[in-house]
Amino acid sequence: MLILMTQGASREQIDQVCRRIREAGLTPHEIPGSIRTAIGITGNRGPISAELFTKLPGVSECMPVSKPYKLVSREVKPESTIIDVRGAKVGGDSPVLMAGPCSVETRDQTLKTAEAVVAGGAKFFRGGAFKPRTSPYAFRGLKQEGLKILEEVKRTFDLRIVTEVMDIETMDAVAEVADVLQIGARNMQNFSLLEAAGRQRKPVLLKRGMSATIQELFMAAEYLLSLDNYAVMLCERGIRTFETMTRNTFDLSAVVMMKHYSHLPVIADPSHGVGIDWAVPPLAKAALVAGADGVIIEVHPDPDRALSDGQQSLNFEEFAALAADLKDLADWRASRAK
Ligand code: PEP
Ligand code: MN
Numbered sequence: 001m002l003i004l005m006t007q008g009a010s011r012e013q014i015d016q017v018c019r020r021i022r023e024a025g026l027t028p029h030e031i032p033g034s035i036r037t038a039i040g041i042t043g044n045r046g047p048i049s050a051e052l053f054t055k056l057p058g059v060s061e062c063m064p065v066s067k068p069y070k071l072v073s074r075e076v077k078p079e080s081t082i083i084d085v086r087g088a089k090v091g092g093d094s095p096v097l098m099a100g101p102c103s104v105e106t107r108d109q110t111l112k113t114a115e116a117v118v119a120g121g122a123k124f125f126r127g128g129a130f131k132p133r134t135s136p137y138a139f140r141g142l143k144q145e146g147l148k149i150l151e152e153v154k155r156t157f158d159l160r161i162v163t164e165v166m167d168i169e170t171m172d173a174v175a176e177v178a179d180v181l182q183i184g185a186r187n188m189q190n191f192s193l194l195e196a197a198g199r200q201r202k203p204v205l206l207k208r209g210m211s212a213t214i215q216e217l218f219m220a221a222e223y224l225l226s227l228d229n230y231a232v233m234l235c236e237r238g239i240r241t242f243e244t245m246t247r248n249t250f251d252l253s254a255v256v257m258m259k260h261y262s263h264l265p266v267i268a269d270p271s272h273g274v275g276i277d278w279a280v281p282p283l284a285k286a287a288l289v290a291g292a293d294g295v296i297i298e299v300h301p302d303p304d305r306a307l308s309d310g311q312q313s314l315n316f317e318e319f320a321a322l323a324a325d326l327k328d329l330a331d332w333r334a335s336r337a338k
Helices: 011-023 107-119 143-155 172-178 191-199 212-226 253-259 269-273 279-291 316-337
Strands: 001-003 027-031 036-044 057-063 081-084 088-090 096-100 124-126 161-162 179-185 204-207 232-236 266-267 294-298
Touching: 001 011, 011 027, 011 036, 088 096, 088 143, 096 107, 096 316, 107 143, 107 316, 124 143, 124 294, 143 161, 143 172, 143 204, 172 191, 179 191, 191 204, 191 212, 204 212, 212 232, 212 253, 232 253, 253 266, 253 279, 266 279, 269 279, 269 294, 279 294, 279 316
Parallel strands: 096 124, 096 294, 124 161, 161 179, 179 204, 204 232, 232 266, 266 294
Antiparallel strands: 001 036, 001 057, 027 036, 081 088
């Protein structure tokens, strides 16, 4: 259920409603809006009686929420969420560019890539120190050493770090460096990891599982929001289908659906989505036209020698060309938003 407060509802009135919700054994979630405050209620097993709240001062309306995902939905929060990551806004009028190598391999490779990423106008640097790999024999990241290199990138450039956290054991160490905690496709439904990430009070980039429906992604995000961490970016990174010509099937329709049904920012990852370097730029551009709040792109100084995902990584020249096109599209979006 969603309780809509009147426009001028006071702090005390909001607190009183929250108290009443707790007394009923339920959890209130205060959702401030530009016009009025709404209070979402979770924790109920069956329907909630609106009578408990309708008579309280400052309450305008009690509405049932029809979707199984509650706090993620636009029913509960019609306004798009804007996440401020150290001054860079995700979810507003200008789409963001996130870029960097799949893996942090060496200090030199990482710093060189960071320079190219800054030159392309990106405000976010991606790079994994802890890498989930299909084969246990593949390069699985520099781990702590990789975090140190990311820390240097953060200190040296005006870049916010997006890096994957794979387990609860390394959560604190990763969160110390990360501005945005990435939860990978393989961990989208690792519910204890989601709860641990929710408690970090850090923005989270939640990647869609490779065989997850959009609703399952929403429900995974709900774990984070139900812990009052609203700083969640949903990421479309391609799904498994019968198609074999591409690594995954980049689901652009999911970008449109997510923007429609959820207020959370949506980031598109065409690199993993298609898995082929030359196919990344057109899909990145298509994602911005479709309404994504940003794209995340893999870049490497020498993709042929990359220790992971070289086949889908852009070299610096290709990245610079894409970044220029994305900038034009961002300007076009901004002109339409006026
Ligand atoms: C990555 O971002 O390099 C990665 C492993 O992504 P995903 O979890 O989407 O496979
Ligand atoms: Mn990768």
